[in-house]
Amino acid sequence: MLVLVVDSSTPAVTAALVEVADHGVAVRAERQAVDAKAHGELLAPAVVEVLGEAGVQPRDLDAVVAGVGPGPFTGLRVGLVTAASMGQTLGIPTYGVCSLDALAQGDDAGQGDNAGQGDNAGRKGRVLAATDARRKEIYWAVYDGGVPVTEPDVDLPAAVAERIAGLGVTAAVGEGAHKYADVLGLPVRDEPRYPPAVALAELAAQRVLAKGPGERLTPLYLRRPDAVAAAGRKPVLR
Amino acid sequence: MTEPLVLGIETSCDETGVGVVRGHTLLADALASSVDEHARFGGVVPEVASRAHLEAIVPTMERALKEAGVTLADVDAIAVTAGPGLAGALLVGVAAAKGYALAAEKPIYGVNHLAAHVAVDTLEHGPLPEPAIALLVSGGHSSLLEVDDLATGVTPLGATIDDAAGEAFDKVARLLGMPFPGGPPIDRAAREGDPGAIPFPRGLTAPKDLAAHRFDFSFSGLKTAVARWVEARERLGEPVPVADVAASFQEAVCDVLVTKAVDACRDRGIETLVIGGGVAANSRLRALAEERCARRGITVRAPRPKLCTDNGAMVAALGAHLVARGVAPSRLDLPADSAMPLTIVSV
Ligand SMILES: [Zn+2]
Numbered sequence: 389m390l391v392l393v394v395d396s397s398t399p400a401v402t403a404a405l406v407e408v409a410d411h412g413v414a415v416r417a418e419r420q421a422v423d424a425k426a427h428g429e430l431l432a433p434a435v436v437e438v439l440g441e442a443g444v445q446p447r448d449l450d451a452v453v454a455g456v457g458p459g460p461f462t463g464l465r466v467g468l469v470t471a472a473s474m475g476q477t478l479g480i481p482t483y484g485v486c487s488l489d490a491l492a493q494g495d496d497a498g499q500g501d502n503a504g505q506g507d508n509a510g511r512k513g514r515v516l517a518a519t520d521a522r523r524k525e526i527y528w529a530v531y532d533g534g535v536p537v538t539e540p541d542v543d544l545p546a547a548v549a550e551r552i553a554g555l556g557v558t559a560a561v562g563e564g565a566h567k568y569a570d571v572l573g574l575p576v577r578d579e580p581r582y583p584p585a586v587a588l589a590e591l592a593a594q595r596v597l598a599k600g601p602g603e604r605l606t607p608l609y610l611r612r613p614d615a616v617a618a619a620g621r622k623p624v625l626r
Numbered sequence: 627m628t629e630p631l632v633l634g635i636e637t638s639c640d641e642t643g644v645g646v647v648r649g650h651t652l653l654a655d656a657l658a659s660s661v662d663e664h665a666r667f668g669g670v671v672p673e674v675a676s677r678a679h680l681e682a683i684v685p686t687m688e689r690a691l692k693e694a695g696v697t698l699a700d701v702d703a704i705a706v707t708a709g710p711g712l713a714g715a716l717l718v719g720v721a722a723a724k725g726y727a728l729a730a731e732k733p734i735y736g737v738n739h740l741a742a743h744v745a746v747d748t749l750e751h752g753p754l755p756e757p758a759i760a761l762l763v764s765g766g767h768s769s770l771l772e773v774d775d776l777a778t779g780v781t782p783l784g785a786t787i788d789d790a791a792g793e794a795f796d797k798v799a800r801l802l803g804m805p806f807p808g809g810p811p812i813d814r815a816a817r818e819g820d821p822g823a824i825p826f827p828r829g830l831t832a833p834k835d836l837a838a839h840r841f842d843f844s845f846s847g848l849k850t851a852v853a854r855w856v857e858a859r860e861r862l863g864e865p866v867p868v869a870d871v872a873a874s875f876q877e878a879v880c881d882v883l884v885t886k887a888v889d890a891c892r893d894r895g896i897e898t899l900v901i902g903g904g905v906a907a908n909s910r911l912r913a914l915a916e917e918r919c920a921r922r923g924i925t926v927r928a929p930r931p932k933l934c935t936d937n938g939a940m941v942a943a944l945g946a947h948l949v950a951r952g953v954a955p956s957r958l959d960l961p962a963d964s965a966m967p968l969t970i971v972s973v
Contacts, residue, residue, distance in 0.1 A: 426961075428721050428962055429960070431724075432958045446730075461714065465680050465714075469683060469722045469725065471725070473723075476726075477698050477726050477729035478729050609677070614673055
């Protein structure tokens with residue numbers, strides 16, 4: 389099954405063409421660029437590039453998998469609306485994956501063949517996955533062998549440190565963990581910094597293979613909108 | 627070649643619009659509005675609008691295609707508002723358009739929202755005589771432009787230096803206890819009132835202002851004058867004659883808009899005036915423009931009110947014009963530009 393994977397829940401914007409089979413997920417082509425301000429510009433060309441590199445036409449796709457966040461509002465929507473519009477056009481299902489799950493998946497759930505990568509901090513204990521939520525906060529959740537043991541949430545790093553005390557967390561992963569490593573007081577794994585396409589695909593693989601009905605891609609905002617009406621738009625002529 | 631079949635996507639403010647046109651023929655105009663969600667804030671909340679666009683875009687697209695009886699495989703191009711507008715709101719539409727375009731393998735046109743407000747009139751009245759003067763008035767913009775060539779060249783003549791005309795309607799409506807958006811309730815109330823009852827100021831019409839701002843507008847002083855007048859009545863414990871205030875305020879706005887639009891036509895020797903934007907749905911503005919232009923041999927073109935407010939059909943109409951004129955499509959990395967200048971029709 390040929391699957392397009394997209395994620396724009398972090399400063400990284402990711403597109404990948406993967407093949408999902410019973411025996412696992414193989415990445416055929418992948419692009420990841422880190423630029424929090426240019427998701428809207430970067431994602432569509434990246435999709436075209438990975439399709440081209442894999443020699444796949446859009447109409448050959450069987451499904452689209454998208455990271456649904458949590459993530460800062462504007463960038464997150466780019467990936468979701470791209471996945472939704474492509475799924476609608478091609479008449480193929482879309483599946484959502486929590487982006488933090490993908491971050492924590494990494495080699496926790498893997499077969500250990502990547503164990504040489506990065507440092508080996510706390511491979512056996514629970515892991516905190518964290519991404520940058522801006523406004524000095526992080527999106528976070530705790531995992532045990534890739535399985536979530538807390539709901540995704542958004543907090544100040546100091547509050548997270550308090551909330552996870554006693555949960556047996558021995559390591560942290562993700563860009564949010566790197567940024568606030570000192571406050572969190574946990575060894576941080578070098579990689580992955582951002583949700584990996586292969587992990588997103590693996591987390592959706594069962595649904596893809598079962599050809600289950602597509603899902604509406606609902607973003608995990610975790611924050612209410614700032615309810616301040618727009619100031620008058622500036623005159624555009626001067 | 628048959629006329630181009632173009633789909634247009636609009637998300638610059640609080641309306642999610644998808645329209646389909648063939649040349650100058652409107653085939654579908656599907657709309658989802660988040661206006662009710664903004665009402666209690668008295669103005670559009672950008673993040674609320676962006677969230678609503680994401681939810682609405684797929685079902686709105688589905689309705690538009692069904693209404694038009696076409697599929698994405700049939701269209702010649704996809705056009706999308708690239709700016710100006712609310713940044714986060716624009717981005718949803720632009721990213722969606724890219725997804726549709728690349729999945730259906732169609733060219734994409736990122737277009738200017740204001741030029742689309744002009745182009746939509748071609749769906750009602752056919753090809754636009756060029757050059758024309760356009761008066762675009764809404765909650766987000768108040769502009770006078772010269773349209774030499776709708777595909778490539780629009781020249782700004784003037785714009786508001788403070789509030790947009792539609793904003794003044796919203797604020798005065800709020801003052802009078804009317805709901806948001808303020809245009810329709812003021813229009814209704816004004817029908818029962820005397821437009822000459824209260825001499826509200828006409829911004830930037832004094833000789834000294836005209837020197838520097840001949841084709842510019844200002845509605846902030848008018849808004850303040852209405853507020854002062856109403857407060858003074860309330861302080862005296864007298865009832866506020868809502869219909870008269872609404873009619874006099876509306877007359878002041880329409881008088882300035884039409885006076886300057888007619889002046890622009892005469893100054894440039896142009897005989898066609900196009901009116902667009904949400905405020906162009908105002909019945910007094912349309913009547914006054916008709917009346918004053920008729921006297922001077924100027925033809926007024928204003929599409930039906932539903933096409934004046936933001937919608938996808940206007941974007942499709944401009945897209946169809948660009949395709950017909952052989953304008954090159956945009957690149958897939960086209961940005962959403964919240965401050966897109968008027969001089970750029972498509973990116
Ligand atoms: Zn508009």
